[in-house]
Amino acid sequence: xxxxxxxxxxxxxxxxxxxxxxxxxxxxxxxxxxxxxxxxxxxxxxxxxxxxxxxxxxxxxxxxxxxxxxxxxxxxxxxxxxxxxx
Numbered sequence: 001x002x003x004x005x006x007x008x009x010x011x012x013x014x015x016x017x018x019x020x021x022x023x024x025x026x027x028x029x030x031x032x033x034x035x036x037x038x039x040x041x042x043x044x045x046x047x048x049x050x051x052x053x054x055x056x057x058x059x060x061x062x063x064x065x066x067x068x069x070x071x072x073x074x075x076x077x078x079x080x081x082x083x084x085x086x
Contacts, residue, residue, distance in 0.1 A: 018069055025062040029055060 036043075036051045043051070 015069065015072075018065070022062055022065045022069065025058060025065070029058045029062060032058065 032051070032055055036048075036055070040048065
């Protein structure tokens with residue numbers, strides 16, 4: 001039991017930190033999207049393509065991370081953080 005406690009000690013704090021990291025990534029996605037929308041008409045096609053790929057990578061990374069967190073700690077009230085940003 002002591003070993004099991006040692007394994008999970010600090011897990012809630014780590015979960016919280018990972019959740020915040022996912023939120024930061026979503027914030028980056030939104031910021032990048034806003035910049036892209038503003039500049040889209042003046043961007044060259046290859047720049048538009050690059051921005052689209054960056055946004056896709058950030059989106060997929062955020063979703064994958066959040067999915068893994070929710071699977072690892074399914075009963076955590078912090079799972080609601082991900083639902084709000086979808």
